[in-house]
Amino acid sequence: MNYKLTIAEKIAKATELNIEDIQKLIEIPPKPEMGDFAFPCFQLAKTFRKAPNLIAQELAEKIDKQGLDRVETVGGYLNFFVDKASFSKNVIEKVLNEKDDYGKSEIGKGKNITIDFSSPNIAKPFHVGHLCSTSIGNSLYKILSSQGFNCIGINHLGDWGTQFGKLIAAYQRWVDEEALEKEPIKELLRIYVKFHDEAEKDPSLEDIARQHFKNLEDGNEFEVKLWQRIKDVSLMEFNRVYDMLNIKFDSFAGESFYNDKMDAVVEELKDKNLLVESKGAQVVNLDEYNMPPCIILKADGATIYATRDLAAAIYRKKTYDFYKNIYVVGMDQSLHFKQVFTTLKLMGYDWADDCVHIGFGLVKFADKKLSTRKGDVIFLEDLLNEGIARAKQAIEEKNPTLENKDEVAKKVGLGAVLFTYLKNNREREIIFNFDDILSFDGETGPYVQYSYARARSIMRRAEEIGFNVAPDYSKLNSQDEFELVKLLASFNDAILLAIEKYEPSVVTRYVIDVAKAFNKFYNLCPILSCEDEGLKAARLKLVEATTYVIKNGLALLGIDVVEKM
């Protein structure tokens, strides 16, 4: 039962206004004592030529009060108080009926959405910055899927480009095969950094690197074999992190995949008279859109990432017939995507409007920059392991008798990291600091997981006792209980808002609110020791409903719950 809609219907009947317009105006008052829902009458003042407070008063009299406790007016606001008993009963029973499906819907049924996320560069460290795209993309995947959209997760691996020429040149000169077997990326990073150091002294190395890449493009056996080897060992490392975070992709079509699909794009651009020469390069002019040109072929005739992104977008449209084509890539590339999307539009593809770049802020250090070339990076795996280690330590301090400590530490440690990455507005940059990212107190992943564990602990006790009395929801009327019920009711609203804004943090904030409301309720309302059996049963149902909402909410963020911690 949707109370917002019910109230909108009542107002519509009394005013002859459009239900949808009314629904948009209905809001939740800032303080619960003001009401459960509110309708501001200020905008009606002009059409009715009356003061807002008078309109509110008249409406208050005309409104059908059925299902409502009461209606009040404060200034120009019309405040609705729902009937707590029936509201609580409806909400809690709905959650307990739907269980793991609570929050889901079918609004996206039949619509495909491609999500390009994570997309690390082969042979380069998978570092703490990559978790932005990885966590946001994975969460959007889960959030959209929960509403019935058919998502295709694409890991657009950076497995092509001039840096492979450098790597091959460096490999021939300085590689330590033993180290490459043991810690491939670290060894590849070492020789990559060394290449840049040596190239400063001897610029001819750059030419050698360019030649290696040319050979690779031409399919020369030596380069191709080495490239494949580098790709294989890199993927092994990446998969270790993906396994840890339980992230799956539907496609690993990276840059090299589009190698044979770019000529067609260049031909098409030529046919459509979009390609012009500029400073030796072949570009699409975007002057009239106030943008620098989109480079298609470099002066040396080689393709560039814009060419690949054009080929990839066209391929994705053909293959998946997407409803939306999402790129979860840093904000520093927003101009690039604007150029690519505009070029697609110029090619006559109206679906260019369905392509969206979901940008995010970068991870930085307080004092220096992350730089692959200089080797100043923190590996993502190291951050995750540090989180797990700290969670383990917390368990040893707080709950030393816990049985499966390692498994719990893993879920709590990873939860803390993911939660931090998904907590704030994605466009905000993250200043890297172990203590901030791995905090366990206050509005954090472990706080929410802890709330869940507490709730589950009560449920286990109730089952042991075999308590089974019919709940009396009419007794569930303290403010703390009702606030929690109202929050549980708004789960789907939070998900829809998150989709509208492509913003997982909406869900993160929502689960924090649920955990807070639960802990407050938990501290103030006795549950198992409640003497009134009907109320005790109702409170138990509320606890159980809360466990599903927290579990489902965290799942949308890619975070697991734990029974005990």
Place this chain on the structure above:
RNA sequence: GCGUCCGUAGCUCAGUUGGAUAGAGUAGCUGGCUACGAACCAGUUGGUCGGGGGUUCGAGUCCCUCCGGGCGCACCA
């Protein structure tokens, strides 16, 4: 210089698309475990929402301008 994102409590951040007395966490101070789990809860201190103008019933939110910062602006991705 142009484009873009941002500036809210000591610190880290929310702010439901223009609504009611601007909210959390953290840090500081105070109180609560022989208790359904203290990784918790309650109370308290802390604000010129960067400055100034404008739009209107109403602005942290929209427009203009200035100040301060991040990122981008042709052959890297």
